[in-house]
Amino acid sequence: MSSLEQTKSEVSLDRAIELSLISCTSEEKLNIVKDVGTVLDFVKSIQNISIQPGLKNTVGLPVLRDDVVHIQEGQYSKDFLISAPDVKESYLQVKKIITK
Amino acid sequence: MNREWYQKANIVDMRKALDGGTVSVKQLVQWAKEIIEEKNKSINAFIEVWDVNEDEIAQAQQLIDQKKSFILTGIPYAIKDNISYKGKHITASSKILATYIASYDATVVVKIKKQHALCIGRLNCDEFAMGSGTENSIFGPTKNPADTTRVAGGSSGGSAAAVAIGAVPFALGSDTGGSIRQPASYCGVVGLKPAYGTVSRYGLIALGSSLDVIGPCTKTVEDAFIVMEVISGEDSFDMTTKNARAKKSAVMGKKLLEPKNIKELVSPEVWDQYSATKEKLKKEGYYIDEIDISLFTHGLAMYYIIQPAEASSNLARMDGMRFGVRKEGEGGLWSDYLESRKVGLGHEVKKRIVLGTYVLSAGHYDAYYGKADALRSSFIDEVNLLTESYDALICPTTCDVAFKIGLTRNLIEVYNEDKLTVQANLLGSAAISVPMGSINNLPVGIQIMTSPNRADSNTILKTIAEVVEKIRA
Numbered sequence: 147m148s149s150l151e152q153t154k155s156e157v158s159l160d161r162a163i164e165l166s167l168i169s170c171t172s173e174e175k176l177n178i179v180k181d182v183g184t185v186l187d188f189v190k191s192i193q194n195i196s197i198q199p200g201l202k203n204t205v206g207l208p209v210l211r212d213d214v215v216h217i218q219e220g221q222y223s224k225d226f227l228i229s230a231p232d233v234k235e236s237y238l239q240v241k242k243i244i245t246k
Numbered sequence: 247m248n249r250e251w252y253q254k255a256n257i258v259d260m261r262k263a264l265d266g267g268t269v270s271v272k273q274l275v276q277w278a279k280e281i282i283e284e285k286n287k288s289i290n291a292f293i294e295v296w297d298v299n300e301d302e303i304a305q306a307q308q309l310i311d312q313k314k315s316f317i318l319t320g321i322p323y324a325i326k327d328n329i330s331y332k333g334k335h336i337t338a339s340s341k342i343l344a345t346y347i348a349s350y351d352a353t354v355v356v357k358i359k360k361q362h363a364l365c366i367g368r369l370n371c372d373e374f375a376m377g378s379g380t381e382n383s384i385f386g387p388t389k390n391p392a393d394t395t396r397v398a399g400g401s402s403g404g405s406a407a408a409v410a411i412g413a414v415p416f417a418l419g420s421d422t423g424g425s426i427r428q429p430a431s432y433c434g435v436v437g438l439k440p441a442y443g444t445v446s447r448y449g450l451i452a453l454g455s456s457l458d459v460i461g462p463c464t465k466t467v468e469d470a471f472i473v474m475e476v477i478s479g480e481d482s483f484d485m486t487t488k489n490a491r492a493k494k495s496a497v498m499g500k501k502l503l504e505p506k507n508i509k510e511l512v513s514p515e516v517w518d519q520y521s522a523t524k525e526k527l528k529k530e531g532y533y534i535d536e537i538d539i540s541l542f543t544h545g546l547a548m549y550y551i552i553q554p555a556e557a558s559s560n561l562a563r564m565d566g567m568r569f570g571v572r573k574e575g576e577g578g579l580w581s582d583y584l585e586s587r588k589v590g591l592g593h594e595v596k597k598r599i600v601l602g603t604y605v606l607s608a609g610h611y612d613a614y615y616g617k618a619d620a621l622r623s624s625f626i627d628e629v630n631l632l633t634e635s636y637d638a639l640i641c642p643t644t645c646d647v648a649f650k651i652g653l654t655r656n657l658i659e660v661y662n663e664d665k666l667t668v669q670a671n672l673l674g675s676a677a678i679s680v681p682m683g684s685i686n687n688l689p690v691g692i693q694i695m696t697s698p699n700r701a702d703s704n705t706i707l708k709t710i711a712e713v714v715e716k717i718r719a
Contacts, residue, residue: 165603166600170588170596178596182597185661188658195544226349229348
């Protein structure tokens with residue numbers, strides 16, 4: 147199997163739960179798999195609809211403007227730190243993950 | 247003027263009374279709080295009531311006294327719990343944001359603050375705006391003022407109910423798939439979803455970024471457009487906004503389109519109300535044609551692929567690291583993410599994140615997200631083409647009256663609540679729900695939607711909505 151094929155392999159719902167960073171009890175997992183399966187069965191209906199040729203794509207055309215930064219560096223730092231779970235001096239404090 | 251007057255008054259009434267000196271700003275705020283105190287226990291629309299700063303009241307009153315008032319000066323209002331108000335808690339009704347305090351004002355709040363209107367609290371909603379009954383809220387469901395055994399609708403159920411009980415003349419909500427219009431219909435108030443890009447989303451906790459829009463719940467159509475006029479406009483913090491202020495319409499908005507086969511989607515009682523309203527519209531000189539929009543009924547399936555896909559991406563940031571609740575796991579940073587999301591997110595949110603992750607995964611992308619996105623383009627083109635010779639599209643806002651709190655239904659029945667409203671979000675169109683009557687005292691609304699590419703959509707929408715309002719009265 148090529149790397150492209152591996153990338154394109156279909157993930158299971160169990161794997162989708164892992165990729166979503168959702169940790170749950172086995173009971174909750176069963177419920178999620180059941181509910182998501184029901185929705186997937188419902189939305190599958192669109193797979194049989196043919197797209198009319200000749201129609202132009204009008205979605206996703208963004209309004210383009212000059213790429214100008216309006217916020218000054220550090221303008222909101224103080225405000226953000228107010229609600230951060232842990233703060234040390236002027237920085238967010240997160241768990242140390244590299245140990246030597 | 248007394249509290250009973252305040253409860254029934256709209257923005258225009260209050261403006262006249264304030265400018266005429268027959269009522270003070272302080273008095274309006276006092277009445278608002280008294281109504282909340284009396285009614286909120288049974289309705290659960292407000293999840294937090296704020297003390298309005300005396301200086302803010304004095305500033306608003308001074309502007310009025312100096313005859314320098316703006317349209318919203320001194321008017322009390324409230325906001326949905328997913329719109330940022332600097333220094334105040336904002337949770338999107340989720341446990342994961344229970345400790346979060348907004349560090350900046352949403353653009354809509356900035357614009358309203360400039361008018362010196364007074365925000366008196368935040369309103370209940372479904373968790374991260376995912377739901378149609380405000381039942382997916384950590385604060386419990388908002389109850390329908392017309393019947394407290396029923397939901398107020400959702401996700402902006404708190405916004406619609408707050409206006410319906412007369413606590414505030416207007417409240418801000420957000421609409422991703424009908425979240426302003428559906429509760430407005432259930433509570434008997436006006437709910438306006440502006441066209442995508444008309445109102446800045448900066449400061450709104452994102453659900454579906456290509457679908458979300460902030461809009462008002464009000465008592466009258468005129469009020470809805472007053473608020474929209476204030477909050478709309480281009481914003482450098484939201485690159486999708488554009489200047490699309492109401493323009494004068496070249497046509498009078500008298501040719502309406504009704505999607506074919508919608509009768510079978512709604513209850514007979516709602517259909518009767520809707521048919522009676524159509525007849526009255528015809529007497530007012532409106533033409534209503536039934537046209538087959540092939541992709542209209544597939545809107546719900548497209549929506550429940552696109553919206554969870556966008557939600558799964560937007561909610562990836564809710565990991566307990568940057569803000570909100572953090573729960574430490576036993577296996578380092580990764581387990582902290584997992585634990586924080588496990589305790590912080592509700593079942594509906596987890597489900598939609600998983601669904602979104604699934605449809606965006608490489609192996610399923612083409613079959614689900616890619617297809618839905620392509621169909622959405624086709625849908626926009628189809629509606630643009632079909633509505634070239636029409637002014638607006640009409641249909642009932644909801645398929646039935648407000649449902650009972652705690653009603654057990656299968657998932658698709660629950661999602662069907664959005665069956666007639668998601669289309670406007672997929673199209674990016676402006677749409678409004680206006681009360682058209684009631685069934686056993688439970689309100690129902692009619693929805694008016696414009697074509698996505700009409701520059702004069704606000705004018706058309708307002709014209710038709712005001713006729714509906716008039717014929718109902």
